[in-house]
Amino acid sequence: MKYMGANELRDTYLKFFEEKDHLKLESFPLVPKNDKGLLLINAGMAPLKPYFTGVQTPPRKRITTCQKCIRTGDIENVGKTSRHGTFFEMLGNFSFGDYFKEEIISWAWEFITETLAVPKDKLYVTIYLEDDEAFDIWCSKTDVDPKRIFRLGKEDNFWEIGVGPCGPCTEIHFDRGNGSITTVEEFLKASDEDRVVEFWNLVFTQFDKDEEGNYNKLAKPNIDTGMGLERIATIMQGVNNIFEIDTVKNIVKKVSELSAINYGDDAIKDISLRIITDHVKSVTMLISDGVQPSNEGRGYVLRRLLRRAARHGRVLGIKGLFLKDIVDSVVENYREAYPKLKEDKEYIEKIISLEEERFNETIDAGMNILAGYIVELEALKETVLKGEKAFKLYDTYGFPIELTEEILEEKGISVDKEAFILEMNNQRQRARSARGESSYMGSDENPINKIDASINTEFVGYFETEIEAKVVALADDKEMKGELVKGEKGYIVTDSTTFYAEMGGQVGDRGIIISESGEAYVYNTKKNVGGKIIHYVEVKSGNIKKDQKVSLKVEIDRRSNICKNHTATHMLHEALKEVVGKHVNQAGSYVDDERLRFDFAHFKGLTEEELERVETLVNRKIMGVFGVNTNLMTIEEAKNSGAMALFDDKYGDKVRVVSIGEFSKELCGGTHVKNAGEIGLFKIVGESGVAAGMRRIEAVTALNAMKYMEEKEKTLKEACNVLKCTEKDILKKIVSQSTEIKEKEKEILELKNKITSGAEGDILNSAKIIKGVKVISYALKDVDGNALRDLADKIRNKMESGVVVLVSNVNDKVNLIAMATKDAVESGVHCGKIIKDVAAIVGGGGGGRPDMAQAGGKNPENVTKAVETTFDIVEKLVK
The missing domain is CATH 2.40.30.130 (Elongation Factor Tu (Ef-tu); domain 3)
Incomplete structure (x- = not known):
């Protein structure tokens, strides 16, 4: 058995099955298409499900792939075990009604024992308990020792997901130990102890399970195999951990350099090194396949992985932003199989930097919230943080539960872990409900x-x-x-x-x-x-x-307008590349008969000058009345001609290349005008950010563009009538009135300050003593939030000891603020609790720290009651 690198193994496998007349397909993107049941591709067969169910005809009956996969179900075990990772590659070969058990069993044994030269005395085979056919084939078509074949039950050797295609499977295992295993019991024990490792699963899809639980034989059975590239690499490289295979080890080395911690020196720190390695690898692949950080769906998976990696950087003592510095190592080790990574490298690094920076801000906010929880618990002499609060830190601020537990432990406080887990399970249930019930294909049962x-x-x-x-x-x-x-x-x-x-x-x-x-x-x-x-x-x-x-x-008119907008979208894409930069790539678009929307990768908003240049360039090309031509080419011919292809599209043998003069050339299956001049006019109506590193431009064309301009002109004329000036003088008039308004606002503020200053004496004289604590609760009128806060601060300073609550009615809304001195807090006063109860009386909500809190309300008619109730609330709090 010779040493083989992961990249060499991948190529060797794919070439082996190409020689067996399999069509090699490139890995599908991690984002599934037409599969509502999947958030991300999690198995080699997942993108091929339409071929297994018969709703699509495969390009060939024999296919082989190396598929990128993401699984986060065991995320808590990543870094802690030798075999868990969120990103992995699945080698697979598939038959759609062509060959079956005899061929794949023979080929599998040939590949393992001859091509890879794995010693036969290190291999074991498992089959489904009742699959005599598989047993006979193993014994007659290979030279495996029958004593090394073990029959296992449905849980181990039968593949099914709900209803739909299913069947028995046979698995091939490698023995990392010494000595022979002779019984099923010994085999299962060795498997549990990780001595025996399963690395290739051959699924014989021969049944269709119906709603009643019946297993109906398929007229044309299929083959679906899956071999983890990382698993087989550990075997071929003589290591026991997926983080020690060549491609992954190189990334671990980079993380070690950034953290100044040698891998292998400290078992606990090694966990963090492995987590960072795995998660940055997954994040790099996800971003390259078009996933953006967000608070839901696959965007949340990306955000969670990235933040978890950033958190473990802090555990290792890494200062500042560092995750983007690992991307280069990921790209270097995986670009052979996934060349697009190199093209996307700068973009990936930018997205990671933006998200890591945002996480640093939120984790600091989470630290402040946690500090407030600790003060509350200590004041109440409690030693357990509620699970709901720990979950809020985790869910809202990306604050890992481990970090919460670690910080609280230093204060002698624990977390109600059961309640936290309950909240986590509720969230998962909500996510499942949001996805809805799905079939084998994840689609609705229409x-x-x-x-x-x-x-x-x-x-x-x-x-x-x-x-x-x-x-x-x-x-x-x-x-x-x-x-x-x-x-x-x-x-x-x-x-x-x-x-x-x-x-x-x-x-x-x-x-x-x-x-x-x-x-x-x-x-x-x-x-x-x-x-x-x-x-x-x-x-x-x-x-x-x-x-x-x-x-x-x-509908001809509607189609015509759609064509104009679609062709304009191509022109906009090219104009952005010329004006903003070649890194601009389409990340999504929407074209209907009224307007177009174009999403693209860029790291900051476009300036007015850039937007004007883009718009002018598109209109110049429209006025050039270039012909719009469509040609059918092979994908290679199209790329060689300079045509742009979208990142996540799978193309057939022939593709349509749409050319607009010499200006734009893209692969596209949509409908277009015959000449750019038909578009008439192009007008950008909006530019905005839709996600980190993602911008959106909205535009209109033709008559809709003219209508938009006419509405703008109408608005301008109406503004001139109101301001009593000409269009030429409108800007000068607005500047003049703005200056005048600012001067008036300044005068009003000065008057308000005089009013509030004059009220200080009355407020101080209204104090009451509650259980030895001086308490002020006072109502004011027309004092805004900032002025109210300044006044409360002055009153607290002049009181020297006590608590002050001020309530103000401003424009039929209520502002509330509470401040307390240190000795008042020690006696039991808690401004956050006071303000929460008082705000409820005026139809509002809010809270804050023990020494300061503020809120708002919408029922000014209850201000008097709120002021009076304050004294009762304080009385209950004071010890």
Whole structure:
């Protein structure tokens, strides 16, 4: 058995199966498509599910891949065990109704024992308890010792997820120990102790499990295998930990350099080194595949991983931002398999820096909140922090529970861990509910998603807007149907169509479908999970029947406007590259008949000058009346011609390349104008940030652009009438009035300060003594928040000892503030609790620290009651 690096192993595996007539596909992005049940791709077969279910026809019956995967279910074990990681690569080979058990078992044994030269006396095989066929094949088609084959139950050697395709599996294991294992009991014990490691699972998908739990035989069984690249690399490199294989070890080394901590010197610090290594690797892959940090979904997974890595940097004593410095090592070790990482490196580093910086701010805020909790607990002489509060720190401020426990332990305080776990479980349940129930494909169980893969619709909408076609399928939300009648909503599939289905950011077409017996309005056009074009219809008269001949007519004016906006989107993309920088890449778009929206990677808002230059460049190219040409090419021909391709799109053998003169060239399946001059006018109407490192431009074209300009002109004229000036003088008039308003505001502020200063004596004289504590509760009028806070601070200083609560009615809203001296807090006064109860009386809420708190309310009619109640609240608090 020779040493093999991870990159060499990957290539060796893929080439082996290419020689067995498998089509090698590049890894799909980590973001799944048409799979509502998956947040992120978590297995090699996950992107291929449409081929297994028959809703899509695979490009070849034999496929092999090395698939990027993310799993966070065992995130708490990452770094602590030898085999857990959030990012991993899954080597796989798949058969869609072609070969079956005999071929894959033979090939698997050949690859392991001959290509990799793994010693046979180090290998064990497990099969499903009842799978005699697999046992016979292992014994007759390979030279494995039958004594090294163990039969296990359903839990270990049968693969199924709810209903749908499933079947028994056989697994291949490597023995890292010495001596022979002779019984199932010995094997299971060795497996539990990590002496025996499973590294390749061969799934025989031969059944279709129905809702009643019956296992129905598939007419064409499939093969689905998965071998963890990291697992096999540990075997081939003679190491026991996935963090010690060559590609990952190189990243660990970089983290060690940044932290000045040698890997292997300290077992506890090694955990942090491994967590940072794994998480930065995952974050790099996620960002490259278009995931942005956010507080929900896959964006939350990214944010959680990044913040967890940053937190462990603090544990190791790393100062400042450091995560971006690890990206270079990740790219260097993985760019051979994923060359896009190198292209995206600068962008990835910027996103990570922005998010790490934001985390540093939130974790500091979390420290302040935790400090407040500690003061409260100490004042109440309590030693357990409520689980709800620990969860709030975790959920709102990204504050790891371990850090909360560590800080509290120094103060002799613990966390109600059971309540914390309950909150965590509730959150997971909410997330599951938000995703909804799903099928094997993760899609809704709409009958239209189950159309047979053999049904195809020819799209002719690039050239025609009205055609004759045949209805090949009809359905409503419950079942496939023979007809749809007046008043019914449903779905129509035809053998050809001129309706464009929503894709690539372009909305679906609308129009009508007419048969000899009825008419239906097409209110949307989309593709189902199998990629079939579906017309969403409402029958307006008569009926539409299966197998009928029908006329399809697209709304021409709407399509025309969509085309203008789509072509303008391409021009905007190129203009941004020229004006802002070549790093600008499309991250998403939306094109309908009214406007266009374009999202792109950039790290700061565009200046007015940049926006003006972009807009002018697009309009100059429109006025150049360049022809818009479309050519079909192979993907390689397209890339060699300089055409831009979107980061997450999978392309077929032939692609459409849309060229706008010599200005723009992109791969695109959408509809476009024939000449750029048709767009007429391009106007940017908005630029904003949508996520860290992500900007959005919105624009209008043609008549909508003219309408936008006319509305602006109308507003300008109305403003001139109000200000009583000409358009030429409007700016001068606004500046003059702004200066005048500021002077008046200054006068008003000075008057307010005089009023509040004059009230100081009355406020101080209103003090009462409650259980030995001086208490002031006083109502004012028209004193804003800032002035109220300054006044309260002055009163507290002049009191020397006690608590002051001020309430002010301003514009039918209530401001409240409470401040207390140190000795008053020690006697039991807590401003946060006072203000919370007082604010409730005036219809508001708020809180704060023991020595200072503020709030607002919306019921000024209760101000007097709020003032009077303050004394009762203080009396209950004072010891």
